[in-house]
Amino acid sequence: MKNLKNIVLKLLIIVVGFVAYTASVHSQDTLEQQQRIKALVDDLRCPTCQGLSVKDSEAGFSVSIRNKAEEMVREGYSDQEIRNFFVKRYGEWILRTPPKEGFNLLLWILPIGAILFGMGMVLSKSRRWVASKEEEDEQELPEALSEAEENLIRQDLERFRQS
Numbered sequence: 001m002k003n004l005k006n007i008v009l010k011l012l013i014i015v016v017g018f019v020a021y022t023a024s025v026h027s028q029d030t031l032e033q034q035q036r037i038k039a040l041v042d043d044l045r046c047p048t049c050q051g052l053s054v055k056d057s058e059a060g061f062s063v064s065i066r067n068k069a070e071e072m073v074r075e076g077y078s079d080q081e082i083r084n085f086f087v088k089r090y091g092e093w094i095l096r097t098p099p100k101e102g103f104n105l106l107l108w109i110l111p112i113g114a115i116l117f118g119m120g121m122v123l124s125k126s127r128r129w130v131a132s133k134e135e136e137d138e139q140e141l142p143e144a145l146s147e148a149e150e151n152l153i154r155q156d157l158e159r160f161r162q163s
Contacts (some may be wrong), residue, residue: 002032003046011138018031033070033073033074035068036073036079037069037070037073038055039053039079040069040073040079040083041053041054041055041065041066041069042054042056042096043095043096043097044065044069044083044086044094044095045088045094045095045096045098046059046062046065047059047061047063047065047094048060048061049062053096054069065086069082069086072085083095092104096147109158
């Protein structure tokens, strides 16, 4: 009877140790997988909600996309393979950040071009404003004195010095 208790106790210790070991190994894999899943579903757009990612939405489509992404990560698919799967299934609009190639390149270039154009316009207008201000200032300056006026001022100054 004692031997049976010892065997059961040893077997129980081995099972508990095995479960603890597999849980710790599985939890480490799960942390990495969870980070990948979060990044992936944050990059995908919710098909029913406007402006929300799959990560932030609780719509039915988003939940199914999230579940499919989790399943694909666990099966060992790469991030690019998972994105390609969803693009093939839903179209390129499912990506929150469009790829920087082809026609989508315009989406990346136009905002930068608009900012540069705006800065150029502001710079041009400010230069014109400064130039017109300088012209106004020059026009407001009194004209130079004539020779006769200068002589009168000198004579007046001499009188004040002598008195």
